[in-house]
Amino acid sequence: MKRLIRLFLVFIVSIHFPFCPLFAQANFCVECHMELEDELLTPVHAFKIDIHKNFRLDCADCHGGNPAEEDIDLAKDESFRGVPERLEIPGFCATCHSDPTYMRRYNPSVRVDQLDLYWESRHGHLLKEGDEKVAVCTDCHGTHEILPASHPKSWAFPWNISQTCGRCHSNQEYMEGYKMPTNQWDEYQESVHAFALFEKKDLSAPACNDCHGNHGAAPPEVTSISYVCRQCHPSQADLFSQSPHKEAYDEIGISECEACHGNHKISSPSDEMLGTGEKAVCIQCHEPDSEPYAIASNIKEKLDEFLKKVHYAKILLDQADMQGVEVSEPKFKLTEANTILVMVRNLTHSLSLEQIEEKILEGDSVVAEVIKAGEAAQREARFRKTGLIIVTFFIFLLATALFLKIKQINKKSSS
Amino acid sequence: MGMKRRNFIDFFLGGSLLGVLAAFLYPVIRYILPVSKTEVIVKKITAARVGELAPNTYKIFKFGSSPGILISTSEGEWKAFSALCTHLTCTVIFESESGTLLCPCHNGRFDLNGNVLSGPPPSPLESYHVEISGEDIIISRRS
Amino acid sequence: MKDLVQKICSYLDSRFKLSDLLQFAQKKKVPEHKHSFWYYFGGICLFLFFIQILTGVLLLLYYTPSVDSAHESIQYIMSQVKFGWLIRSVHSWTANILIGAIFIHMFSSFFLKAYRYPRELTWISGFFLLLIFMAFGFSGYLLPWNELSFFATRVGTDIASTVPLIGKSIKNFILGGPEVAAATLSRFFWLHVAILPLLTVVVLGIHVYLVQVLGMSVPLSLSKKEVKEIPFFPNFLLKDSLGWMLILALIGVLCVFFPWELGQKADPFAVTPIGIKPEWYFTFMFTTLKIIPSHVFFIEGETLAIFGFMITALFWMLVPVLDRNSARGKKSPVFSLIGLFALLYIVTMTALTYFLPGI
Numbered sequence: 001m002k003r004l005i006r007l008f009l010v011f012i013v014s015i016h017f018p019f020c021p022l023f024a025q026a027n028f029c030v031e032c033h034m035e036l037e038d039e040l041l042t043p044v045h046a047f048k049i050d051i052h053k054n055f056r057l058d059c060a061d062c063h064g065g066n067p068a069e070e071d072i073d074l075a076k077d078e079s080f081r082g083v084p085e086r087l088e089i090p091g092f093c094a095t096c097h098s099d100p101t102y103m104r105r106y107n108p109s110v111r112v113d114q115l116d117l118y119w120e121s122r123h124g125h126l127l128k129e130g131d132e133k134v135a136v137c138t139d140c141h142g143t144h145e146i147l148p149a150s151h152p153k154s155w156a157f158p159w160n161i162s163q164t165c166g167r168c169h170s171n172q173e174y175m176e177g178y179k180m181p182t183n184q185w186d187e188y189q190e191s192v193h194a195f196a197l198f199e200k201k202d203l204s205a206p207a208c209n210d211c212h213g214n215h216g217a218a219p220p221e222v223t224s225i226s227y228v229c230r231q232c233h234p235s236q237a238d239l240f241s242q243s244p245h246k247e248a249y250d251e252i253g254i255s256e257c258e259a260c261h262g263n264h265k266i267s268s269p270s271d272e273m274l275g276t277g278e279k280a281v282c283i284q285c286h287e288p289d290s291e292p293y294a295i296a297s298n299i300k301e302k303l304d305e306f307l308k309k310v311h312y313a314k315i316l317l318d319q320a321d322m323q324g325v326e327v328s329e330p331k332f333k334l335t336e337a338n339t340i341l342v343m344v345r346n347l348t349h350s351l352s353l354e355q356i357e358e359k360i361l362e363g364d365s366v367v368a369e370v371i372k373a374g375e376a377a378q379r380e381a382r383f384r385k386t387g388l389i390i391v392t393f394f395i396f397l398l399a400t401a402l403f404l405k406i407k408q409i410n411k412k413s414s415s
Numbered sequence: 416m417g418m419k420r421r422n423f424i425d426f427f428l429g430g431s432l433l434g435v436l437a438a439f440l441y442p443v444i445r446y447i448l449p450v451s452k453t454e455v456i457v458k459k460i461t462a463a464r465v466g467e468l469a470p471n472t473y474k475i476f477k478f479g480s481s482p483g484i485l486i487s488t489s490e491g492e493w494k495a496f497s498a499l500c501t502h503l504t505c506t507v508i509f510e511s512e513s514g515t516l517l518c519p520c521h522n523g524r525f526d527l528n529g530n531v532l533s534g535p536p537p538s539p540l541e542s543y544h545v546e547i548s549g550e551d552i553i554i555s556r557r558s
Numbered sequence: 559m560k561d562l563v564q565k566i567c568s569y570l571d572s573r574f575k576l577s578d579l580l581q582f583a584q585k586k587k588v589p590e591h592k593h594s595f596w597y598y599f600g601g602i603c604l605f606l607f608f609i610q611i612l613t614g615v616l617l618l619l620y621y622t623p624s625v626d627s628a629h630e631s632i633q634y635i636m637s638q639v640k641f642g643w644l645i646r647s648v649h650s651w652t653a654n655i656l657i658g659a660i661f662i663h664m665f666s667s668f669f670l671k672a673y674r675y676p677r678e679l680t681w682i683s684g685f686f687l688l689l690i691f692m693a694f695g696f697s698g699y700l701l702p703w704n705e706l707s708f709f710a711t712r713v714g715t716d717i718a719s720t721v722p723l724i725g726k727s728i729k730n731f732i733l734g735g736p737e738v739a740a741a742t743l744s745r746f747f748w749l750h751v752a753i754l755p756l757l758t759v760v761v762l763g764i765h766v767y768l769v770q771v772l773g774m775s776v777p778l779s780l781s782k783k784e785v786k787e788i789p790f791f792p793n794f795l796l797k798d799s800l801g802w803m804l805i806l807a808l809i810g811v812l813c814v815f816f817p818w819e820l821g822q823k824a825d826p827f828a829v830t831p832i833g834i835k836p837e838w839y840f841t842f843m844f845t846t847l848k849i850i851p852s853h854v855f856f857i858e859g860e861t862l863a864i865f866g867f868m869i870t871a872l873f874w875m876l877v878p879v880l881d882r883n884s885a886r887g888k889k890s891p892v893f894s895l896i897g898l899f900a901l902l903y904i905v906t907m908t909a910l911t912y913f914l915p916g917i
Contacts (some may be wrong), residue, residue, distance in 0.1 A: 324817035326637035384643075388814040391438045392807050398431035399803040404424050406796045413788075437805075442641035446616055448639050 014323060027067045029059040046145040055106050062092075071121045087127060090118055117216035124216075140164050141204070150207040156214075159197050162188055185207075187265035206232070225263075226256035233257075239349035259284075271307070274348055275300025276378040298353055303344060306360050310337050316374025323381035330373035339364045459555040463493065465547065476554070481505050483543060483554060484516065489526060495543040495551035495554045496529050502536040517538065559801050560657045567597060582770075589776050596666035598776055601798045602805065604766070606656040609809075610694075613649040614751070617891035621701070624749035625663035625740045628703040629823040636820055647813035653695055655809070657839045660691055661904075668877070671884045674777035678878035680772065683765040683905075685875045690757055692839060697750040699837055704821030709834045711746075712738045717847060720860045738826070778889060835911060843867060845914070874900070 032046045047053055052061070067082035076082075084092040094115040096102050103112050118124040123134040140156055147154035153166045166185035168174055169287075174180050188194050188208070197206035199320045211228050212219060226246075230237035240246060240256065249256050255263075260273065260281040272279040275296055282296035313334055320327045339361035366409045460474040468487040475498055476483050483499040486509050496516070498506045505520035515532060516525040522536030529542045546553045571577055576737035588597065612711070620639055622631045664684065668671065673681035700711045718731035734741030776785055788794055837842055846867075850859040873880070883890035 013453045076824070273869070275475050301782075326643065326820060327634065328633060328820065329637060336752075384814045388810050391435075392810055394431060394434040395803050395807045395810070398428075399800055401424065401428040401431045402796050402800045402803065405428050406800070408424055409793055409796070413793075443612075443616065445640040446642060446645055447619065448640070450640070547784055 002183065020295065027058060028070045029065070031069045032072065034409045043144040050144055050146050051148050052146065086132045086136060087130070089125070089138055114215045121216045122212070122218050135168065158203050158207050161209055164214055165208045184264045191264060191266045192268050193266060225258050229257045235346060236349045239347065243349060243351040246352065271303060274303065295351065295353055299348060299356055302356060302360055306341070306344065306363055309364070309371070310341060313337070313367050313370040313374055316371060316378060320374060320377030320381060323378050325377040327373065327377050330370050333366065334370045337363055416496045418466045418472065459553060463552045464550050465552060471511045473500040475506065484509060485552065486527070489514070492525055494546045495550060497541040497543070500536055500537045501540065507540070509510070519552065559701040560861065563848065568651035569854055572828060576800055583791055587729060587787040588774050588790050589785045589796040590788050591776070591780050591785050593777050598798060598801050599659055599663035599666060600769065602801060603656060603742045605654050605802045605805070606659060606821040610649065611741060613645050613652070615669060616645045617649060618751065623701065623704060623780045625743055628701060628743060632702045633820055634744045643817055644813055647818045648809055651809055651812045653698060654838070655805070657691060657695055660688055664688060665897065665901055666894070667671060670775065671890065673878040674884035676767070677772055677775055680765060680768040681878050682875055683761050683768065686761050687758070687765060690754055690761060694750065694754050695837055697754065700743065700746045701750065702821065703824045705824055705831060706821055706834070708738060708826070709830050710836045713834055714836050715841065721864055722861055778884065778887065841911040842904045845907045845911045
């Protein structure tokens with residue numbers, strides 16, 4: 001009997017072993033806050049997905065205090081920091097995030113200069129002056145549901161960033177007094193970059209931070225805009241830097257790429273931006289009788305000529321295709337012409353008529369070949385129809401002859 | 416009158432039958448004949464760059480749709496020929512020990528002017544014009 | 559001129575001993591009555607088959623049966639070879655017209671009860687010819703190695719694999735492996751240009767020989783009365799030729815205005831195109847399989863359908879033996895009804911394939 005009771009007790013105790021860890025690490029922060037409401041409750045649930053939790057950090061690691069203490073006053077011991085004031089937030093996060101030795105324990109390759117960069121940014125400058133409206137860490141990264149910027153649901157993920165920035169920067173009421181436009185986000189959404197990022201899911205397409213910086217965010221200076229765009233558009237930037245525009249723009253103080261392409265609402269460039277037409281950008285500065293005006297007009301003319309040829313070639317091939325002639329090879333050749341078209345449009349940044357004409361000459365020989373094939377295909381289609389008419393004529397001739405012969409034979413047999 | 420009519424119909428039948436047969440035979444014959452692809456007549460081509468070939472070595476390059484051979488002689492001269500042996504169009508090579516062009520198929524030999532030295536080839540190799548333009552070695556047909 | 563022809567004929571005759579054959583040909587007669595229009599379809603099938611042989615042999619000159627170059631060789635034929643577009647389009651169009659003609663020939667012979675004694679073997683050999691030509695169509699369709707044909711072959715052989723027990727082995731044998739690949743192309747080419755033509759020569763030889771020896775069958779409704787007969791040479795042959803000329807003109811128009819597509823080169827890793835289906839002459843079976851519920855009692859729907867086809871085919875082949883009434887020269891309305899049902903089924907199922915959404 002005693003043996004049985006002893007066995008029973010051992011059994012009762014041992015089935016609690018799996019639960020020991022829970023008992024050992026009691027987190028009374030969570031336990032108490034679970035019973036509360038609103039903003040005292042939300043952190044408990046939000047923190048479940050927080051990245052700090054993955055690294056086994058919890059409430060006390062940021063807010064201090066003793067999570068093992070059930071009593072609230074004992075829990076809020078001298079290490080307790082509570083909720084930081086808005087002006088203190090950057091420093092609060094930086095306690096760990098600017099400490100290379102500390103951060104190395106969790107991720108040896110993570111950057112630790114965010115706070116330094118932040119103090120150099122517009123947000124940082126204004127915060128130092130006491131402006132509490134500007135963005136601090138939590139405005140962009142969240143408070144208790146912080147995800148790494150590489151996570152698609154993070155507020156700092158490329159296709160979420162513009163929304164995060166836009167939360168303040170598009171709010172006219174909030175931005176009153178800052179003497180800044182508030183249409184950046186609206187304009188950005190209409191741009192090619194937004195299309196690439198949101199529709200084509202191209203994560204390399206720029207969002208706000210790519211041109212303005214992350215923690216050290218500030219608008220780029222006028223003379224450095226082309227350097228910023230150059231990160232992704234090096235060939236256009238090179239051509240531009242070699243052109244007479246670079247010096248001229250820098251002297252006058254015009255912001256290079258932005259002058260023709262815009263800053264936030266960068267649309268797909270069209271050929272109408274060239275030359276001297278209504279929508280051309282050249283006529284914004286150049287007078288009708290000037291040399292640049294003539295060059296602009298020349299460039300557009302050459303481009304249009306080439307375009308016409310390419311278009312004609314395409315029509316020829318499409319027609320031949322519809323008529324059933326096999327033209328997949330010339331069609332493939334035509335893609336070469338399209339490549340040259342892209343290169344010619346790119347070369348317009350150099351403003352060098354010579355370079356453009358050379359490229360167009362290359363394209364001309366390709367298109368000439370395609371047009372030759374296309375015209376041959378058209379001839380082939382006509383030849384086929386003519387051949388059909390002739391052969392069908394002979395066949396019907398033969399059919400008639402057969403018919404007459406049959407009649408003749410029938411007559412003969414009946415007579 | 417009946418005889419003429421009967422003969423006419425027979426003639427008509429025979430004639431139209433021949434016509435139809437011809438109309439069918441023509442495409443079949445054209446189909447069977449080898450396809451003559453209009454070759455782009457290559458006139459000039461950059462075969463190599465200066466410094467690419469050591470003296471007394473050679474390089475085979477593409478000239479249009481047939482091979483050419485570029486030789487850097489031991490005196491530093493450049494020679495270029497059509498690499499198609501005039502015997503049975505095998506591709507010739509340059510033999511550095513003898514300083515001659517050799518066709519490995521039937522041991523035909525040519526000198527550095529393209530002339531036949533020995534073996535079955537009936538005529539000299541077509542020689543090309545060599546021009547040095549900057550870094551490029553440009554080969555073109557002699558007109 | 560006539561003298562020369564005479565001389566040549568007598569030269570050949572004394573060496574080939576053709577006089578008996580020529581006598582037979584001259585005596586050969588064909589009945590002429592209100593249903594004799596259907597007699598032309600046998601000759602039409604033969605004529606179209608010869609067109610296929612001619613164009614097929616010509617295509618062999620430039621086609622290469624390797625996955626790296628099959629599609630390209632067709633593109634070459636369509637664009638570079640003189641009249642290549644014509645030879646290829648004729649071959650593709652005539653294949654479809656031929657199978658259509660075979661169906662017409664088969665059903666007209668069925669309804670006219672031409673299969674009855676003594677022509678049972680003509681019917682049975684004809685049945686095998688139907689299978690052979692459908693195999694021609696199936697194997698030939700893959701040869702251009704384009705997207706549609708690749709996936710249609712995959713779907714078709716997947717269906718073959720659902721036959722219980724031996725299905726997987728059948729599929730493996732047909733494809734030369736577990737899936738449609740290079741081995742399949744060589745195997746289908748082998749079938750299409752060697753095995754099937756050999757089989758055709760034998761079976762078609764038997765079929766045509768029987769027709770010559772037994773003459774044309776006269777429908778039961780007319781056999782009691784006196785039926786007019788016309789000589790085969792030249793009367794019937796001239797009428798035959800007239801039909802052939804008209805078909806030739808039709809093929810010409812189709813090839814110039816609706817040349818056969820080249821398609822995209824097959825990519826085994828591409829997604830199966832939506833709405834992929836086999837060629838029209840297989841669609842009645844394809845749609846049956848799509849429509850049949852997944853389970854009928856405890857039997858899997860597909861298996862039931864395939865069994866159904868096999869039993870039906872067997873029945874169809876043995877109709878001359880099963881139709882006692884016709885064998886005795888009596889009317890056989892039951893079998894006419896069966897034939898009508900079969901015809902309606904095939905036509906309806908084929909039409910449904912193209913009109914029903916989701917197939």
